[in-house]
Amino acid sequence: MTSTFLGLPTVAATDTEHLRGEPFPVAARRALADGQLRANLGRATRTIRAKRQAVVDEVDDWQELREAGRALKAATMARLDEHLEQLEAAVTARGGTVHWARDAAEANAVVTELVRATGSDEVVKVKSMATQEIGLNEALASAGIAALETDLAELIVQLGNDRPSHILVPAIHRNRAEIREIFRREMPGVDPDLTDDPRQLAMAARRFLRSKFLSARVAVSGANFAVAETGTLAVVESEGNGRMCLTLPQTLITVMGIEKLVPAWQDLEVFLQLLPRSSTGERMNPYTSMWTGVTPGDGPQDVHLVLLDNGRTATLADEVGREALHCIRCSACLNVCPVYERVGGHAYGSVYPGPIGAVLSPQLTGVEQNATLPYASSLCGACLDVCPVKIDIPSLLVHLRAQHVEQHRATHRLPSPEAVTMAAAGWVMGDERRFAAAQRAGGAGRLLGGRRGVIATLPPPLAGWTSSRDLPAPPAESFRAWWRRTRGEVS
Amino acid sequence: MTSGGVTARDEVLGRVRAALGELRGTLPGVPRSYHGAGAGPVDLDLLVDRLRDYHALVRTNGDGHTVAGLLADAVRERGARSFVVPAGVPPAWLEALGSGVLVDDGTLTPVDLDAVDGVVTGCALAIAETGTIVLDASADQGRRLLSLVPDYHLCVVREEDVVATVPDAVARLDPTRPLTWISGPSATSDIELERVEGVHGPRTLEVILVPAAADPRPPSTPGQSSEAPVQS
């Protein structure tokens, strides 16, 4: 049975609507012109960085936890097929139903069918990257089913007819005055005297959503973790909307990427320490819910799990690139990224923004579909330093750039500007003396030694991108040194 | 779903195997050199600190109060009139809560619970390092919705059920039970990163921390509902 399918090619995601946008340099230039956006982003990312640093410093075995997290994810991937089968068996044995989806369209069809079978034309949703990736809300809408986002930020985004711009704080680009306007305009029954006090705004959302929770019959969720050994799913959250969705409705449909597994129950002892401290900068997030199939008499009695590929197996096939699948979506790399801080999430054109998005999105879609994203970074290395599972994003970016250059060379007779730069770098690095000279001269952080001993070049890939930065790379100082000096808080 | 006779399941698993190729199954070692379960002593003061740091209210039995006395104090100070409790709470709790207590018989709906001021539960354990309490739906905790819908959650933690760290908690919990990890009241930081407490869960979390001796319970099997009568 196993060998029958060994020859199957892995397939990148075909419906890429939510994983790619216009070229990064174009979107970035527009974002950079938006002063309000930059002020919101700067304030928000500064706040989270400080909070994260404080709670990480409290943990004296943080580096050991990161190393365990990295190794656990590598071990998960090495036997992903077995772990998936184990998960399926465990969930099924406890009364849940497992579905598989090759791509976005198939996952949407499965969920739509499941909702239809309940007779409900409304679902409540708890924030889930996977369902954003597949465009589930739009698919449900076209089947006449209304999907209501219940995470406060997602609600702000949904009511504002907007797109999320941060993994964890999707409305990070909106300030309180803008949010008040959105609520006053779009929230049914809202108090017209609503002020822009965050507490008042949150209470308006509480009132609006409570009646929905109390009557909801179907919920759709993602999952932060799934334990292969036990069939346990976990959702980590703050507001309690997750608990409402996971507890009150009769039917619960969870959509999860196949990479979200951990092998054993014990492994959660690592990730439940790494994730909250890295993401919201808390010792523990307010609520974590865990469920294993159906519990008679408690919570949803009709429980489904949809396992989604959508380009993940294609990513897994790249021995270097597969590391991107280790991501636990904490968003720490976004918050420390100097590029993200200036352009925001929308410029990346994908539901996965920031440094991790720049390596994950092009792999899910195939790099030729997302060619500019691997260049959306200065390779300063701050993302690797904070990543709780030690994903070497800078090396992955360089790897993808090389892939893009290769593919470009294969399809074009004339070398692209990147190929020329890469070739020049090859000439410089092919000779020890030339390289040493270049290192002395190239103070602007243009040459870096990667973790794998690869010396990579940072070609100024696109004139549009460099010209839109108001921070010319200082010649006498590496970007990293500049970052340390001016921000002083890279961990 | 099938296409061309191959199910999505078989195709996805086939793709995974193809992607892994020869490396499939080579198991990298996992270094567990972090502090695992049983690495350190339990610090009750740390638990109290961490609970308060995340704005939970905490009562301890410094004056040798019993759990019943502390419950009565909490309820009086809160001014809450109606409470719900799971079916398996000790009789002493019921007495302390007075006449407005609703005992969950498994039929209360979310709408019923929305009309109740508060809920009183026990817990499976508490984690000192993170200020977390964990419910596992045992008889003194009940169905998950009980501790979710009412606006005030009063939780009795027995000192014997406090563990030091997250690994200690994971080692003690049974993953096949529905688990709810609670650290402070619900909160959001979605608006300009400003923390607002009490979005959808209970807006107030109060913890009563007592030694087991101050919380006498009749012998019963955990997970089994007791026959507490429904009062209202």
Ligand code: SF4
């Ligand atoms: S790549 Fe690492 S730091 Fe970035 S979101 Fe994923 S886990 Fe967090």
